[in-house]
Amino acid sequence: MKNFSFSNVTVFIIFFGIALIEAIQKDNWLEAFLFLALGAMSLWADFQKK
Secondary structure (H helix, E strand, O other): OOOOOOHHHHHHHHHHHHHHHHHHHOOOHHHHHHHHHHHHHHHHHHHHOO
8 A cells, every 4th residue: 555645634634624623613712722733743743753
């Protein structure tokens, strides 16, 4: 199976992006900040290991 270079970014956009949009729509800013911080840390860790 081929390892795609942007598959982790796609998962990030789907999971953290949808969760962030839902938190913003509910006006839950603490949850939105949490998802934004976790998403940024995940992307940073993903690009650091390469």
